[in-house]
Amino acid sequence: MSEAARMRGVRILAVLVALIALSHPIIAVTCATGACSRPAAVGMTVNAATGLVGAVQQGSTAAAAGLQSGDRVDFLRTGWTMHLWLWDGEFVAGRPFVLPIVDPNGESRTVTIVAPAEPIDVNALTFRIVKLLFALVILSLACGVIFIRTDTLTLAFYAFCMLYATSDNTQWMRISPPILMPLATLTSILPVLGYVGFAYLCLRFPTGRAVGAWRWVDRCLPYFGVVLALVYYLHFYQSALITNTTSPLYVATGVLVVLSALVGLAAYLSRFWKASGPDLTRMRWVAAAIAVYIVAVILFFTDQIVNRVPNPWIGWFFVFNPAPFAFAYALVKEHVVDIRLVGARTVVYAAITSVPVALLAFVDWFFSRRLEDARLATVFEIAIALAFSFGYAPCTSGSIGFPSESFLLRVTARSSACST
Numbered sequence: 001m002s003e004a005a006r007m008r009g010v011r012i013l014a015v016l017v018a019l020i021a022l023s024h025p026i027i028a029v030t031c032a033t034g035a036c037s038r039p040a041a042v043g044m045t046v047n048a049a050t051g052l053v054g055a056v057q058q059g060s061t062a063a064a065a066g067l068q069s070g071d072r073v074d075f076l077r078t079g080w081t082m083h084l085w086l087w088d089g090e091f092v093a094g095r096p097f098v099l100p101i102v103d104p105n106g107e108s109r110t111v112t113i114v115a116p117a118e119p120i121d122v123n124a125l126t127f128r129i130v131k132l133l134f135a136l137v138i139l140s141l142a143c144g145v146i147f148i149r150t151d152t153l154t155l156a157f158y159a160f161c162m163l164y165a166t167s168d169n170t171q172w173m174r175i176s177p178p179i180l181m182p183l184a185t186l187t188s189i190l191p192v193l194g195y196v197g198f199a200y201l202c203l204r205f206p207t208g209r210a211v212g213a214w215r216w217v218d219r220c221l222p223y224f225g226v227v228l229a230l231v232y233y234l235h236f237y238q239s240a241l242i243t244n245t246t247s248p249l250y251v252a253t254g255v256l257v258v259l260s261a262l263v264g265l266a267a268y269l270s271r272f273w274k275a276s277g278p279d280l281t282r283m284r285w286v287a288a289a290i291a292v293y294i295v296a297v298i299l300f301f302t303d304q305i306v307n308r309v310p311n312p313w314i315g316w317f318f319v320f321n322p323a324p325f326a327f328a329y330a331l332v333k334e335h336v337v338d339i340r341l342v343g344a345r346t347v348v349y350a351a352i353t354s355v356p357v358a359l360l361a362f363v364d365w366f367f368s369r370r371l372e373d374a375r376l377a378t379v380f381e382i383a384i385a386l387a388f389s390f391g392y393a394p395c396t397s398g399s400i401g402f403p404s405e406s407f408l409l410r411v412t413a414r415s416s417a418c419s420t
Contacts (some may be wrong), residue, residue, distance in 0.1 A: 007150055010146070010150050011143075011146060011147055011150070014142070014143055014146045014158060015143055017162070017190075018139045018142065018143050018165070020187060020190075021135070021139060021162055021165040021166045021190055022132075022135055022136065022139055022165060023171075023172070023187075024135075024165070024166045024167075024168040024169060024171045024172070024187070025128065025131050025132040025135045025165070025166075025167075025168050025171075026132060027168070027171040027172065027174075027175060028128045028131065028132070028168040028171050029125070029128045029129055029132050031090065031171070031174070031175070032120070032121065032124050032125040032128045033120060033125065034093060034117035034118055034119070034120055035092065035093055035117070036090040036091065036092060036093060036118075036174065036175060037090060037091045037092075037093050037115035037116060037117065037118050038090050038091075038118070039086075039089075039090075039091070041061075041091075041115060041116065041118045042060060042061040042062045042091060042113055042115045042116070043056060043057030043059075043060020043061055043062045043063060044056050044057070044060070044062035044067055046073060046086050047086075047244045048083050048084075048086035048087035048239075048240045048241075048244045049083065049240065049241055049242055049243060049244040050072070050244070051072045051073030051074075051075055051082075051083075051086070052070075052071075052072050052073075053067060053068070053069055053070065053071040053072065053073070053101070054069060055069060056068055056069050061113060061114065061115060061116060062111075062113060065111045065112055065113045065114075066109075066111045067099075067101070067111050067113070068103070070103070070104045071101045071102070071103050071104070072101060072102050072103075072104075073086065073099065073100070073101055073102075074100040074101055074102045074108060077100040077108075078099075078100055078178060079178065079179065080241070081178045081179055081180075081181040081182060082178045083240045083241045084173065084178070084181040084182070084185065084236065084240045085173075085176075085177075085178040085181055086240070087236075087239055087240035087244070088170055088173045088174055088240070089173065089174055089175075089176070089178070089181075090174045090175060091113065091115035092115070092175065093115050093116060093117040093118070094114065094115070094116075094117065095114070095115075096112050096113070096114050097112065097113045097114070097115065098110055098111075098112050099111050099112075099113060127312075127316075128168075130320075131167060131168065131319055134164065134319070134320060135164065135165040135166075135167075138161045138164045138165050138324055139161065139165050141161060141324065141325075141328045142157065142158040142161035142162070142165075142324075143158075145157055145158065145328065145331060146158050151208055152200070152204060152208050152209075153201070153204055153205065153206075153208040153331075154331075155197075156197045156200035156201045156204060157197065157201060157324075157327055157328070157331065158197070159193040159194055159196065159197025159200070160194050160197035160198045160200075160201055160323075160324060160327070161194070161197075161324050162190040162191065162193050162194045162197070163190075163191050163193075163194020163195065163197070163198070164194070164319065164321065164324055165190070166187075166188075166190040166191050166194075167191070167318070167319045169187070169188040169190060169191050170188050172184035172185075172187045172188070173185055173188065185233070185236055188232075188236075189229055189232075189233075192225065192228050192229050192232055193225070195228065195257050195260055195261070196221060196222075196224065196225040196228070196260065198260070198261065198264055198293065198323075199221055199224075199260045199261070199263060199264040199267075200218070200221060201264070201327060202263075202264030202265065202267050202268040202290065203217065203218045203221075203264065203267045203268075204218070205268070205271075205283065205286070205327070205330070206283060206330065206331075210267070211271060212270070214267045214270065214271075217263065217267065224256075224260065227256070228253065228256050228257070228260070231249055231252050231253050231256060232249075232253050234249050235247050235249035235250045235252075235253055246304075246305070250304075250305065251305055253301075254301030254302075254304070254305060257297060257301060258294075258297055258298055258301060261293065261294045261297050261298075262294065264290070265290055265291070265294055268283070268286075268287070268290055271283070272287060283330075286323070286326040286327050286330050288326070289321075289322050289323040289325075289326030289327070290323060290326075292321060292322060292323065293321055293323040296314075296317050296318045296321050297318070299314050299317065299318070300314055300315070300317075300318035303315075
């Protein structure tokens with residue numbers, strides 16, 4: 001296989017993985033509009049490990065379907081994947097869901113539950129829409145860098161971006177039917193790639209190679225990634241089939257993630273201390289962002305483990321972290337990845353300017369099909385136009401110049417036309 005063909009394959013794969021990552025926040029937004037319902041919304045609680053039905057609320061959908069406290073899910077008929085679904089799954093609103101059960105007397109029967117749509121939580125919906133927009137921008141940066149140059153440094157940056165595009169990493173598990181739960185669980189691996197990608201970035205930035213004694217840490221990172229993924233997946237198994245709650249393995253996952261972040265920080269500081277000239281200038285851009293990232297990771301996992309109801313502000317701080325932008329700015333501004341190449345200019349311009357088009361198309365569909373609120377749609381479309389206008393302001397130092405003013409006029413005109 002020629003080098004050009006190999007590069008095309010890598011870029012196609014990068015786009016496909018990015019689309020899979022983007023599906024997570026899209027599903028989250030769709031569910032927030034009432035397309036999905038949690039088991040509590042139908043008036044029942046079920047132990048995922050044992051299948052025992054706990055409380056059934058009187059007058060609820062579950063009670064109307066004939067479900068009673070003391071019933072037990074018949075895993076012999078549903079298969080073991082039902083454990084995973086009961087632990088983290090959600091009903092598709094308005095669609096019949098057949099649940100084989102065994103009553104306390106040992107008699108088998110089947111109940112059919114048609115979940116109602118949950119009321120829309122405006123705060124939760126807004127948060128998920130912002131996360132979707134953020135994911136689109138992050139994925140555009142990730143793919144843009146891969147299209148410019150594919151090497152260990154850009155691949156590490158791409159993997160790191162996956163963390164912020166898939167903060168809703170269990171969405172496929174929540175909407176998939178029980179039989180597809182193992183396959184849906186595979187999509188939750190992307191944040192693990194992000195944690196490992198961050199460590200690689202810290203070890204290899206800005207030259208693309210680890211130096212000194214950190215080379216052996218660099219060589220061990222793939223094995224660390226495998227261990228982290230195994231612990232993370234065993235957490236799903238233990239939580240759904242054994243404990244019915246957040247398992248100790250999730251605590252182990254958090255410890256490993258924080259450990260990898262601290263190792264990355266130590267490697268970066270070691271290199272920063274010895275850097276001089278252009279390397280020192282390049283590394284200054286991301287030092288503060290790395291510190292912010294580590295604080296966010298520590299707060300997030302501590303909050304997830306300690307509090308039954310996580311603090312929403314910590315969630316915001318973790319999800320909307322500036323570290324990817326700092327790395328991207330350093331890669332481009334200091335010509336670690338040089339976007340002045342003629343071919344790269346065309347590819348990156350086309351890739352990045354397609355993002356607002358996709359955003360506006362999604363907003364049109366979302367508000368016309370789901371919420372039917374033209375005024376709110378106009379607000380979001382103008383906000384998108386303003387954001388990309390300022391974000392794509394003309395650059396200097398030989399970089400791509402994005403026509404921000406004309407672009408703003410075009411998309412705001414389109415927003416007005418779409419809302420009338």
